[in-house]
Amino acid sequence: MTEHGLTGRPAGRRRDRRDRGMRGPEVLPPSAPGGLRAPDRPTRRERFDSLVLGVVSAIEERWHDRLGLVEFAVEDTPLVPDDWEQTGVPLSSLIRGSGSTPTRLVLFRRPIEHRCDSREELDAMVLTVVVEQVAELLGMDATDVDPRYRADD
Incomplete structure (x- = not known):
């Protein structure tokens, strides 16, 4: 074995087989002149948060x-206890508040994304989950909460 490990190269070295380093606009600093740096692509989490924000904003308006006082939040996955006996993984959680404690509606990103094959399905699933939870909170029919909501036939 060499002094640099199995590969013979120092750790952290980013060179290709011709000993060239990374090249292109993505390696330029954010303050590069002339706007040459490629814009950062939003992550899945950022896209999901933006989608939820759009749905929630329309309903809150x-x-x-x-x-009243409702906090909307997004978590990656639900924390389920070891003795969980239900058959499915929850997509959201509605925790009713009392007094000065706000009601919390938490959407679980990974289980929702896992059930969707396309962006359109994800949009519809987020709308469905939020509308059904708000309808439960308000004691209303989900179709009255948002006209875009469509119940599964």
Whole structure:
């Protein structure tokens, strides 16, 4: 074995087989002149957060007087106890508040994304989950909460 490990190269070295380093606009610093740096692509988490924000904003605008103090949040996965007996993984959680404690509606990103094969399905799933939870909170029919909601036939 060599002094640099199995490969014979120092750790952290980023060279190709012709001993060239990384090249292209992605390696330029963010303050590169002339705007040569390629824009960063949003991550899955950022796209999901943006989608949820759009749905929640529309619902809050319509129902702000009846919703009261509600916190909307996104978590990657639910924390399920070891003795979990239900058959499925929850897509969201509604925790009713009391007094000065706000109600919390938490969407679980990974289980929702796992059930969707396309961006359109993801859009529809997020809308469905949020609308059904808000309908439960307000004691209303889900079709009254948002006109875009379509119940599964």
